[in-house]
Amino acid sequence: MAVIDFIINSILTQASITIALIAFAGLLLQRKPFGEVMSGSFKTMLGFLVLSAGSSIIVGSLLYFGDIFSEGFGMEGIVPSIEAINGQAMNDLGLANQIALTFLAIFIFNILLARLTRWKYIFLTGQALLWMATMTTVFGSAAGFSGIGLILAGGLVGGIFAVAMPAIAQPIVKKITGTDDIALGHFCTIGYMFAAGIAKITGKNSDSTENIKFPKGLGFLSDTYLSVAIVMVPLYVVTSIFAGAEFGTELSGDVNYIVYAFLQAVQFVVGVYVLLSGVRLLLAEIVPAFRGIALKVVPDAKPALDCPVLFPYAPNAVTAGFITTTIGTVIAMFVLPWFGLAMILPGMLTNFFAGGTAGIFMNAVGGKRGVLIGGIAHGFFITLLPALLVPHFNSLGFVNTTATDVDTVTAGLLFEWLIHPIMNLFA
Amino acid sequence: MPFFKRKKKENDAKSEMQQEVKKEHLSEQIEEYLSKLENAEREDEIPILNMLGSLYFEMEDYDHAITYYEKSIDQNKALGKAFTDLVKLYNIKRKEASKAGDRETVQVYLQKSDDLMKLTKDTIRGNM
Numbered sequence: 001m002a003v004i005d006f007i008i009n010s011i012l013t014q015a016s017i018t019i020a021l022i023a024f025a026g027l028l029l030q031r032k033p034f035g036e037v038m039s040g041s042f043k044t045m046l047g048f049l050v051l052s053a054g055s056s057i058i059v060g061s062l063l064y065f066g067d068i069f070s071e072g073f074g075m076e077g078i079v080p081s082i083e084a085i086n087g088q089a090m091n092d093l094g095l096a097n098q099i100a101l102t103f104l105a106i107f108i109f110n111i112l113l114a115r116l117t118r119w120k121y122i123f124l125t126g127q128a129l130l131w132m133a134t135m136t137t138v139f140g141s142a143a144g145f146s147g148i149g150l151i152l153a154g155g156l157v158g159g160i161f162a163v164a165m166p167a168i169a170q171p172i173v174k175k176i177t178g179t180d181d182i183a184l185g186h187f188c189t190i191g192y193m194f195a196a197g198i199a200k201i202t203g204k205n206s207d208s209t210e211n212i213k214f215p216k217g218l219g220f221l222s223d224t225y226l227s228v229a230i231v232m233v234p235l236y237v238v239t240s241i242f243a244g245a246e247f248g249t250e251l252s253g254d255v256n257y258i259v260y261a262f263l264q265a266v267q268f269v270v271g272v273y274v275l276l277s278g279v280r281l282l283l284a285e286i287v288p289a290f291r292g293i294a295l296k297v298v299p300d301a302k303p304a305l306d307c308p309v310l311f312p313y314a315p316n317a318v319t320a321g322f323i324t325t326t327i328g329t330v331i332a333m334f335v336l337p338w339f340g341l342a343m344i345l346p347g348m349l350t351n352f353f354a355g356g357t358a359g360i361f362m363n364a365v366g367g368k369r370g371v372l373i374g375g376i377a378h379g380f381f382i383t384l385l386p387a388l389l390v391p392h393f394n395s396l397g398f399v400n401t402t403a404t405d406v407d408t409v410t411a412g413l414l415f416e417w418l419i420h421p422i423m424n425l426f427a
Numbered sequence: 428m429p430f431f432k433r434k435k436k437e438n439d440a441k442s443e444m445q446q447e448v449k450k451e452h453l454s455e456q457i458e459e460y461l462s463k464l465e466n467a468e469r470e471d472e473i474p475i476l477n478m479l480g481s482l483y484f485e486m487e488d489y490d491h492a493i494t495y496y497e498k499s500i501d502q503n504k505a506l507g508k509a510f511t512d513l514v515k516l517y518n519i520k521r522k523e524a525s526k527a528g529d530r531e532t533v534q535v536y537l538q539k540s541d542d543l544m545k546l547t548k549d550t551i552r553g554n555m
Binding site: 300 | 514
């Protein structure tokens, strides 16, 4: 009895160990050699602990930012970062085990739905699935699910998104690629379809973006970490100046308060870097295992691949979509607070990948004019949806941050607006 | 009904013949480009490699198509037909392996697709 108690209370409550055990089981199921099973399980545990370390760095930096923003502007400034949401949910809310199991449940529901329905899509972008698992677990838990029910509800909703989103995008993907063999697996699809709709209406007979000559030298903006720094550094520094030397020094101690703000901004970037390294380690063992099994069970499946799969078809549209989406997010940052919503700061990482891919969608249906108008609308849209989630995140204890990737945000809103009230009826 | 059957058979025979003629023509073109490749300077090789990739793809010789497209991308990472055709080719090979139950090869082509995605991201960054 004492041994069982020890296993349940001291080992299985440690998320890093449980996640390693999940990887262990997955690798055993694939009949991998014992050495690979052990190294895979250990790397998974290491990945989780690295992720936790990154999350702590991000939270520390965000707490500081929240303080100076409130002092400087008398309101909340929210940093959109799905990485930060994932880190806080795993670390601080104690949902790591549930997220890992929901992640596996989404895999399984995806395979089942692809096998049984005519939506033959297997979602192969592991990171996006982890973000989806995070959101369905956080909001499923807030809606009142727990235990196996939470994992099944999150897995089912996530699994439906995993087949439905590629299916919704497929008509335009087919138009872009000229083939029906591959699909898009990126959880920003609702935004792409919204942007394409606007572009179709506004961009009739407009010329393609591929005839534009873009100046070289914007590349540095699309570098993953540099682009985050480009937004965060000025934001922290300017905010600290508004908060004033007296308040700033209270937090910075002996260090100059502006230099301290600069270093805190860089700390945020470091946090994202560390967290994403952890995620890569964590997924490196689990995702290949799933993909092999999924594509064996559904051999005629269409693989839904990450968004860069579309980049070669319209590289100029990627740049144009990135720029116009960024303009839209900046406009939304100032406009949304008028309507009583939080001020959401532009997330350059999302702007690049989601904006760039939306650019390809918009160009396919509305050319240059479509990308210009649709892109601004897209930027507004992908800021508005996360803003709607902010009060819910606040009540759940998340620090100065909100989710990105509109499909995962939509899954959160689905739980909050639809499933939660239904659960309340039966409670 | 037999009449229709005969017609179908005739049509099949016709299309088979057309296929053969097409394949012969493609083989001739491939020979021509292979000899061009032998005599080409390194900087002129890329369009020839892409053409060979494309011709082999049309011939449904996927392994050779992949070889030439990969050589082309190795030399010049410009986004274009080599990238888009390679995604399709990797998917075809993955599907074949999947049907044959060859899990190892499935992983090989999934990994190749991943690497191509990464290369696409990097190329876009370099091009902007």
